Amino acid sequence: MQIKAAVTRDKGGPFSVETLTLTEPGASELRLRIVATGVCHTDAVARDLELTPFPVVLGHEGAGVVEAVGSEVTAFAPGDHVVLSFAHCGACEHCLTGHPTVCMRMNELNFGGRAENGTCYLHRGDEAVSTFFGQSSFGSHAVVHERNAVKVDPDLDLGLLAPLGCGVQTGSGTVLNRLKPASGSSLVVYGCGAVGLSAVMAARIAGCARIIAVDVHDNRLSLAKELGATHVFNGRQVDVVEEIRAVTGAGAHYAVETTGVPQVVRQGLHALRPLGQLAIVGVTPEVTLDVHNDLMAEGKTMLGVIEGDSVPKVFIPQLIDYYRQGQFPFDKLVTFYEFDALEEAFADSKSGKTIKPVVRMNS
Structure with a gap:
């Protein structure tokens, strides 16, 4: 045709x-x-x-x-x-x-x-x-x-x-399907576009006690707070790692990096507590890391997640149910x-x- x-x-x-x-x-x-x-x-x-x-x-x-x-x-x-x-x-x-x-x-x-x-x-x-x-x-x-x-x-x-x-299931699925944060834990989202804000909403569904959103646009940070973020930081105005450590004590349990910016990837690792996990979902170029100090010495994990590790025929109906219930x-x-x-x-x-x-x- x-x-x-x-x-x-x-x-x-x-x-x-x-x-x-x-x-x-x-x-x-x-x-x-x-x-x-x-x-x-x-x-x-x-x-x-x-x-x-x-x-x-x-x-x-x-x-x-x-x-x-x-x-x-x-x-x-x-x-x-x-x-x-x-x-x-x-x-x-x-x-x-x-x-x-x-x-x-x-x-x-x-x-x-x-x-x-x-x-x-x-x-x-x-x-x-x-x-x-x-x-x-x-x-x-x-x-x-x-x-x-x-x-x-x-x-x-x-x-x-x-x-x-794609975008919505990527952010939400990374949290709900792959990271699976424990109730009461802390999670940071870097970048408050559609993927990042979907991760924020998913973190609230998962029961995270501290949901921290990082972006450089105040209007997006305001929306992140409306959607469930407990703390928001403008990366151009504050030391993000220092602020996250102040909020969480030892650093975040989990983080989702959506920006693809190498500097932000390193921030994401530095702001984790020992055994913390950083999920990379953005298209990211070469990043230089000190593997011992940034990753291995504190047992941290950096992992790539595609499409939220979702089975769409299962996960998309779940997201629709959350939406109808007012949770997403x-x-x-x-x-x-x-x-x-x-x-x-x-x-x-x-x-x-x-x-x-x-x-x-x-x-």
Whole structure:
């Protein structure tokens, strides 16, 4: 079928809305009409650092309505509302043991530009256009593997739910699925974007006694306090390590680093107590560490976490339940844009004006 999609043709290039041909769904695939898509920092990184083959249709926080299903699909039917998440093979040792975020084919399936079977979903004439994260949701329609889709209640706004597929589950899952902080413990979040603020809300759900948010924008720190932070610090105005030690005594039990800034990574380690754990979730360049003094001598742990170590079909419904119970008000992060304002949404995300842009497809 013919669809409209925002194509990125060159490294760092603009979005060009073009007419493309979308393949029909295979036996285990769905075709859906995209209703809305979150704008995530990973989209910008993929565009600006050429992490995926060009030309490509980006977008990986899609939500929409199923229009057609493959011959072997039994869990979905036309009319179902779904949230899309990352691609994974479902067959490797990590997928089979509940860790699809570290699927052995993760990079290939999400950044390689092709479907699991090596074919291409999108074309413009004879030209193949790469798929991103197994969905390419910056378009009017998408074909996805049924593993990528999570069925949700039709009474909920798909536009609001779209960010659950990546950014929101990354922050909240890092806390609830990987760190699993003990009730009464202390946790620091570095960076109060959508990922960091999702971690703040998750820390409150987990029962952390001290939830400390660090950022350089006072408006974001104010929102962090509204969402559950007990203490907030502006990193440009105070010695963050000193302040955290004053609040926690010996340092924090846990920390989540979302900024990808090497200096902040080191701060995160220095502000931990012995045996503390620092989870790295941001795209981070080379960091210089004194391994003995920064890490080993006090038994600290620094670990990488992808997509919140989540099983989306399990975790996304849990987050929706928390939202309905009033414990996870992630709607306070979202600002809506029309699809033809996609460039504006990216610019506002980069400047910090908007925490989580969500693009609604033009009707």
